[in-house]
Amino acid sequence: GRVRRVLSGRPVRLLTFPLVSTALVLATELTVYFTPYFATALRVGWLHELMYLHLLAAGCLFVLPVLTREQALPAWCTHPVRAALVFLDGIVDALPGLVVMTHGTLIAGAWYLHHAPPWSSDVHHDQQLGGGAMLGVSELAALPFLLVVLAQWARAERTQTAVLDRRLDGELAPAAPAQGPAVLVRPWWETEQGEVAERVRRAPA
Template identity: 30%
Template sequence: MHHDAHPVHGSAGPGLPEILPPALAVLACAGGYLHLVHQARSRNPARGWNPWRTAGFLTGLVLLAVALLPPVASFAHGDFRGHMVQHMLIGMYAPLALVLGAPVTLLLRTLPAPRARRLTSLLHSRPARFLAHPAVALLLSTGSLAVLYFTPLYNATLAHPGWHWLLHAHFLLSGCLFAHAIAGPDPAPSRPGVRTRLVYLGCAIAVHATVSQLMYGGFGTHIHAPIPEVRGGAEIMYYGGDIAELLLAAALVATWRPERRPHPTPGTPHVPGPARA
């Protein structure tokens, strides 16, 4: 049920103490990534680093800054439609661009060999393989929408700034996890085949559409905001989610590489292997 009241935190908007930490964090991430790019090019000038990867990561940081700083942050502070724009940027658009920057691959190229081996072992560990599976990433990113908007959790985050920042962190990390599981160029030992990943992406599209339609109709949602704001936010989720997921599908096609099968040696009879799923 919708409640025709403005969000608990009012409409004053974030001040300098709230703006400075995210701005510094974004700048630090940009500086760290560019430093690693410089190291990668210095160590292996012939191989270098793909500038499109750099452009993707920096684009993701720009989208993150747009979401966390005024005027979008001020809009989100007092209007549910602004919250949804912020959610789309932090949870879907910025993660895709960041993941396409292949930060783990860049880190592996620049770390000393012993540390790179430890990082590789961590990526192959059971907990990492579990988290990187598309089903888990889908549950953490898209599945959490029902918990957020169909329980009192969303309104609670408005009353507690710390919870609000935890919500941003959840959107960002779970969005990165899902983008990585579906179309990330970084190594992912537990990543299934393309057809399976497309199924998970289709599930995400269906969940986003269902949640946004229920939100638009006011069925079971717990959002303390005027009905026009809630309906506007639902439309932003519906259309903005579709565009983001189409971009993710395009990234999946662009980053997919067919598996190369070994050619049989001349004179050796070909023995067919088991059919691929």
């Protein structure tokens, strides 16, 4: 249908190309946290929701083609390549958290200094904890993702092995005798002309 044609079109294939989608995810996260985007989104409600949608859409560009069976990925992107890309994406996703954790200045500092919770004594320390949380969550999210890809790889290998086994069994099986119309074979004593056959024919039933 129309949706499938759109999903298999050139723009979607370009955006879901593994290296492109990974770069888009990294660029999105760095743009959110190291431009006025994040500070503005904290003050403007609709922009805050748009930011969530932006982050979700960027992540889906990488995740959905790798996990689904849609033909959005190139032919060379086999299951081993997908597993390697997921591992690489987990490393790339850790970079924003690492940068936030080690950043010397506050991100959206005016907002957090004004809205600091009463139990927080050091906003800079909170940012370091937040960066560490981003780092940990990104790695924890990548682990089940990698396990799913590995499970798909194992399932595909079993299916391919079963197909090859059936094909090999078919090639090694002896040829079946040709199937034709049944031929009625008469008893030997009805066709032979010897003395024994003559006696059998004359014998009472």
